Amino acid sequence: xxxxxxxxxxxxxxxxxxxxxxxxxxxxxxxxxxxxxxxxxxxxxxxxxxxxxxxxxxxxxxxxxxxxxxxxxxxxxxxxxxxxxxxxxxxxxxxxxxxxxxxxxxxxxxxxxxxxxxxxxxxxxxxxxxxxxxxxxxxxxxxxxxxxxxxxxxxxxxxxxxxxxxxxxxxxxxxxxxxxxxxxxxxxxxxxxxxxxxxxxxxxxxxxxxxxxxxxxxxxxxxxxxxxxxxxxxxxxxxxxxxxxxxxxxxxxxxxxxxxxxxxxxxxxxxxxxxxxxxxxxxxxxxxxx
Numbered sequence: 309x310x311x312x313x314x315x316x317x318x319x320x321x322x323x324x325x326x327x328x329x330x331x332x333x334x335x336x337x338x339x340x341x342x343x344x345x346x347x348x349x350x351x352x353x354x355x356x357x358x359x360x361x362x363x364x365x366x367x368x369x370x371x372x373x374x375x376x377x378x379x380x381x382x383x384x385x386x387x388x389x390x391x392x393x394x395x396x397x398x399x400x401x402x403x404x405x406x407x408x409x410x411x412x413x414x415x416x417x418x419x420x421x422x423x424x425x426x427x428x429x430x431x432x433x434x435x436x437x438x439x440x441x442x443x444x445x446x447x448x449x450x451x452x453x454x455x456x457x458x459x460x461x462x463x464x465x466x467x468x469x470x471x472x473x474x475x476x477x478x479x480x481x482x483x484x485x486x487x488x489x490x491x492x493x494x495x496x497x498x499x500x501x502x503x504x505x506x507x508x509x510x511x512x513x514x515x516x517x518x519x520x521x522x523x524x525x526x527x528x529x530x531x532x533x534x535x536x537x538x539x540x541x542x543x544x545x546x547x548x549x550x551x552x553x554x555x556x557x558x559x560x561x562x563x564x565x566x567x568x569x570x571x572x573x574x575x576x577x578x579x580x581x582x583x584x585x586x587x588x589x590x591x592x593x594x595x596x597x598x
Contacts, residue, residue, distance in 0.1 A: 309523060312589040315410040316582060322401055326588050327581030329397035332390045338535075339577070342543030388426075395425040395495070398588065402496050405592040413596045425495045428504055432491030432511075439483035443476035450476075489515055489524055492588065496595035514594065523594055527587040534583045538576035545569040 316322055331339065399422060406413045420428075450473040454465060470477060493511035498504055514520045545568050552562045 309526060309586075309590050311411055312405075312593050313586050315405070315408050316586045316589050318410075319404075319408075319585075320582075322404065322585035322589065323578065323581035325397045325401045325404075326584035327577060329394045329401065329588075330580075330584050332397070333394035334390075338539070339542075342539050343546050391426050391429070392422055395429060396422045398492070398495065399425050399499070401585065401588050402499060402592050405589040406596065408589075411589070411593055413593065420495070420498050424498065424504075428494045428498055428507065429487075429491035431504070431508060432494055433484075433487035436480070436483040436487040439479045443480045446473050446476040485524075485528065486515070489520075489591070492591045493520075493595050496592055500596065511595075520594060523590050527583075527590055531580070531583045531587065534576075534579050538572075538580060541572050542569075542576060545572050 399420070403419070405411060447469060451465070451469050454468055454472065458465075458468070490508065490511045493514055494504070494507040497507035497510055502510065515524065545565065548565045549562070549569050552565050
């Protein structure tokens, strides 16, 4: 981890590649979340009631089925394209790290295509899919109970659902973290010439090894230490901008708030990209020297 950190700090281009891979694989949702106001129960009812009434009372029409099918197909295509883009960035970062002189890793080794890397990551995330199915069932059940018998009205419905089903979110986060780690190691093992099945099994064994667990815990802790203050600061500065706009304050404090928002965004993403690049290069070293 020390050699990976030393190599990462001197290569900002790695930060950009790691950040891009993180964002296109779904990290953009986490980054944008502080800028989005969560809907209330009344807003959800107003938004969903017409569609539910149309389906339940009026039945499904051919036009509605076609629109729904096209929307689902477009969403799946977008997810596949984002996954392929993330796999490409991750492979490019792993190859650069393998060829870096400071890490002293072997450079003459086979490689894999972006499609193969994406397939490996999908296989690594099969447990995540199971966890998502369980979490969706659990959250829908709890949300229904919450709507029928609501709790504290001063607390948002999302927070109340989370408090009543924290294990669902915990299972998804844990499964996603394990899937990301196994996928990253397996891609690097496959790029070194290992068959896909052997790469996945070897990555699982490597993850439960003390050295692999130490790498996972330390790098994840650093990313959390970077991400949480960044998201909190981003949400705080965004609240200032919204308040100034709604209250129609003078252009000077509004401009200062906008500059602070943009500066927080850029600085936070830069530091987050450095942390992600460090973790990616650490996994490259871990997979190569196993």
